[in-house]
Amino acid sequence: MKGTFYWKWAVLVLSVAALVSVGCAKKQTVKSEGAPAAAAVTEAPVKEIPPAPVAVAPAEPPPAAPGVAVTEEKLSQFDDVRFDFDKSEVKEDGRKTCQVVADYLKKNPKAKLQIEGHCDERGTAEYNLALGDRRATAVMTYLVSLGVPKAALSTVSFGKEKPLDPGHDEGAWAKNRRAHFVLK
Amino acid sequence: MKRSIGAAAGAFLLALSLFPSPAFPILYIDINAPGGKRMPIAVADVVVDPGDPSLSRGIPKILSDDLVLTDLFDLVPPTAHMETVTAAHFSGKPLSFPGWKMIGAEAVVIGNVSARGDLLAIEMRLYDATQGTLLVGKRYTGTPTQLRSIVHRFANEIVYTFTGVRGVFGTEIAFTARSGKSKGKELYIVGMDGQDLRKVTDNRSFNLFPRWSPDGQWLAYTSYRTGAPNVYLRNVSTGAEKEVIRFGGSKAPGGFSPDGVWLYAGVSEAGDSDIYRVRVVGGAVEKVVEGWGLEVSPSPSPDGRRIAFVSDRGGSPQVYVKTIGVAGETRISNGTGYATSPSWSPAGDRIAYTARSGGRFVVATVAPDGSDTREVASATDGECEDPSFSPDGRSLVYTYRKRGYSALRIISSDGRRQRTLVSGLGDAGSPAWSPGR
Numbered sequence: 024m025k026g027t028f029y030w031k032w033a034v035l036v037l038s039v040a041a042l043v044s045v046g047c048a049k050k051q052t053v054k055s056e057g058a059p060a061a062a063a064v065t066e067a068p069v070k071e072i073p074p075a076p077v078a079v080a081p082a083e084p085p086p087a088a089p090g091v092a093v094t095e096e097k098l099s100q101f102d103d104v105r106f107d108f109d110k111s112e113v114k115e116d117g118r119k120t121c122q123v124v125a126d127y128l129k130k131n132p133k134a135k136l137q138i139e140g141h142c143d144e145r146g147t148a149e150y151n152l153a154l155g156d157r158r159a160t161a162v163m164t165y166l167v168s169l170g171v172p173k174a175a176l177s178t179v180s181f182g183k184e185k186p187l188d189p190g191h192d193e194g195a196w197a198k199n200r201r202a203h204f205v206l207k
Numbered sequence: 208m209k210r211s212i213g214a215a216a217g218a219f220l221l222a223l224s225l226f227p228s229p230a231f232p233i234l235y236i237d238i239n240a241p242g243g244k245r246m247p248i249a250v251a252d253v254v255v256d257p258g259d260p261s262l263s264r265g266i267p268k269i270l271s272d273d274l275v276l277t278d279l280f281d282l283v284p285p286t287a288h289m290e291t292v293t294a295a296h297f298s299g300k301p302l303s304f305p306g307w308k309m310i311g312a313e314a315v316v317i318g319n320v321s322a323r324g325d326l327l328a329i330e331m332r333l334y335d336a337t338q339g340t341l342l343v344g345k346r347y348t349g350t351p352t353q354l355r356s357i358v359h360r361f362a363n364e365i366v367y368t369f370t371g372v373r374g375v376f377g378t379e380i381a382f383t384a385r386s387g388k389s390k391g392k393e394l395y396i397v398g399m400d401g402q403d404l405r406k407v408t409d410n411r412s413f414n415l416f417p418r419w420s421p422d423g424q425w426l427a428y429t430s431y432r433t434g435a436p437n438v439y440l441r442n443v444s445t446g447a448e449k450e451v452i453r454f455g456g457s458k459a460p461g462g463f464s465p466d467g468v469w470l471y472a473g474v475s476e477a478g479d480s481d482i483y484r485v486r487v488v489g490g491a492v493e494k495v496v497e498g499w500g501l502e503v504s505p506s507p508s509p510d511g512r513r514i515a516f517v518s519d520r521g522g523s524p525q526v527y528v529k530t531i532g533v534a535g536e537t538r539i540s541n542g543t544g545y546a547t548s549p550s551w552s553p554a555g556d557r558i559a560y561t562a563r564s565g566g567r568f569v570v571a572t573v574a575p576d577g578s579d580t581r582e583v584a585s586a587t588d589g590e591c592e593d594p595s596f597s598p599d600g601r602s603l604v605y606t607y608r609k610r611g612y613s614a615l616r617i618i619s620s621d622g623r624r625q626r627t628l629v630s631g632l633g634d635a636g637s638p639a640w641s642p643g644r
Contacts, residue, residue: 093412093431094390109523109545111478146568147548147561147593148415148637149459150517150524152429152436153473153480153501156457160478179435180457180475184392184413191610 096187096203101127103187103201104162108143111157113165117202121162124204125169132175135207138162140180141187143196148182155180162202177207246369248274249283249312249336251292254319262320266329266358270316272400273362273376278624279369283312292317297330307336314342316365327351331361333368342368355402375399375597379641380604381407381417381426382615385633392634394428396443399597399617399640401628407441416637418460420487421467423642427451427460438472440487452485454492461505461516462551463487471495471514473503482516496529496536506551506558508575515539515549515558515575526560528575539577548593551575553642554600557620559583561592570594570605572620583622593636596620598643604628606636 101124104117113121128134140159142151159178167173187203188195250267267285274280287310290303297319307315319330332344343364347357359377366374378399386393386406394407394414408414412431419426426443429436438452438460452458455474461482462471469484482496482505496502500520507514513530526540526549540546545563552558555575562571562582569585570592584591589609596603600620607614614630615638629635 093434109519145590146524146545147504149461149473149504150501150519150547152415152457152459153475153503156475156480157478157501160475164478178456178478181413181431182415182457184415184431185390189611 094185096185097205099204100206101204103203105197106158106200108196108200109146109154111154111161113161117162118165121165121169125166125171128166128171128175134175136176137205137207138176138178139203139205140178141185141199141201141203142183143199144183144186144191145196146183148184152180152182155182158202245279245281246313247281247283247311248314248316249288249307249310250274250316251288251290251318252285253317254292254294254297256294256319256321266318266320266354269355269358270362273359273374274365276400277366277374278619279366283310287311294319301339302334304334304336304339312336323348325350327354329357333365372599372601373643375599375602375643378598378643380595380615380628380638381419381641382629382635382638383415383417384635394426395632397629399628404629407443416459417639418462419639419641420463421465421642427463427470429459451487451490453490459503462507464507465509465511471505471507473505482514495531504548506549508551509553509555513575515551517547517549526558528558537577539573539575541573541577541580543571550595552596552600552620553598557600559594559596559603561594568592570603570618581622583620584616584618584625593638595638595640597640604638604640606638608636
């Protein structure tokens with residue numbers, strides 16, 4: 024009988040302990056030091072708020088507009104302008120290509136041209152994204168210097184995401200460091 | 208009788224007041240001592256009443272796998288356990304601590320699971336077997352799908368108890384990889400234990416540079432899904448999105464300020480990339496770093512006062528540190544012709560970056576003042592790139608590349624221990640470790 028009373032009291036104390044613990048900091052841990060007779064009391068575990076539900080199936084935003092297949096290489100009637108590693112200077116070969124492009128645009132004043140900047144796979148993606156932008160802009164600036172109206176031109180960088188050649192050697196890398204012309 | 212209860216309650220209150228949420232737990236394991244002694248720990252089979260007996264071994268398995276990952280513990284194999292833990296051990300019956308000590312355990316973990324409608328009530332306790340004292344006890348309530356996350360939380364409690372530093376179990380890594388035959392890249396998330404891999408985006412364009420918000424609820428990233436690289440904020444749970452940077456050409460998010468107010472990003476205008484910060488709410492823009500070179504990859508310090516970033520103003524890309532709003536920048540990368548993608552440790556003391564060494568890309572770390580450069584991860588047959596620190600600063604996730612193959616690896620920040628996190632996904636890269644949970 025006495026024992027039953029004891030446990031009723033113990034349960035009550037336990038509930039109080041639980042209440043007190045909830046009110047305190049989550050991290051709080053009650054130690055069992057110095058009260059061996061009341062182990063059940065001092066060891067009252069702290070209740071935690073359960074974590075929020077996770078992994079709800081995400082609602083996907085609308086897909087890319089039809090016709091925008093950004094991952095596909097678009098064929099061009101113009102050669103690519105190639106660059107040295109980590110460089111954006113338009114070299115002699117590239118200047119000849121730009122002259123061909125400029126002549127075409129002057130003969131076709133309604134044409135719109137997008138210049139894509141690309142990099143090889145070496146180095147980190149963010150730096151290459153900015154480098155591709157600088158390459159495309161260097162080609163645009165050169166075309167403007169040849170008399171092409173800026174309004175006919177736009178740029179986009181793909182960094183290292185769209186290699187022309189999937190290889191992993193200098194031959195492939197040289198092809199992938201490029202500005203690519205796409206008539207819109 | 209009444210008196211003894213009063214004494215018990217008094218003892219309880221005394222315990223509360225004498226030991227209020229210890230600010231400095233007793234340090235049993237010195238995590239800074241290389242090759243230090245591991246804590247021998249036993250994780251007993253969990254008491255399950257009633258219900259799924261697979262939990263009995265399942266929960267200890269999750270917990271043991273977590274503890275092994277830290278390299279701080281030696282697990283006493285379950286076959287050596289002699290005492291069967293029962294429900295009575297959760298209502299006053301003491302464990303037979305001499306028996307646990309005899310099989311070599313200095314710490315014992317016990318657990319009790321009971322079904323409460325559709326929910327599980329899980330109680331976990333960690334005992335010091337040599338003293339016979341309870342070190343930490345927690346009671347969790349959650350759905351069966353939250354089981355792993357609950358066990359990870361208790362693993363974090365155990366690590367905190369022994370080291371004073373919260374564990375990183377339950378955290379996740381966002382990254383990019385090709386999806387199937389698509390040439391595009393999608394965002395993925397995987398648990399730091401390699402479990403729960405899931406695809407986040409599915410728009411078949413290029414989705415790049417995932418960066419976590421400080422509350423772990425949002426990812427900022429660059430997507431080409433409209434044809435041009437724009438930066439979006441995406442809610443990880445609901446999939447809700449909004450465009451966040453509305454100017455410039457190429458844009459790549461670098462990281463959030465610790466208060467979540469600002470998103471730092473490299474943004475190109477007219478071929479010149481500078482570093483900006485954009486208010487996540489409202490969209491106000493401030494230029495943070497300007498220069499004639501390419502400035503990219505901002506990574507804020509944990510106090511939000513400084514950023515590490517990349518600039519090629521000196522002729523090759525190098526890592527610099529700048530105090531926000533104060534003129535002057537300090538180069539901190541040394542002796543390497545190419546240093547990119549800095550990641551400031553949440554512990555504040557180190558900055559990791561991609562360096563060039565012996566014709567290979569390697570992961571290095573350096574103090575924020577540019578001193579004490581150390582190579583952490585390198586491979587004789589491939590490249591190690593794009594480091595991102597764990598929330599406790601004790602580990603790094605990075606990309607390993609070898610020709611067409613790539614994998615994500617986790618390495619301790621002293622470079623001593625390493626494991627593969629993700630392999631077999633095409634071109635996996637750009638990993639970002641989530642904040643602590």
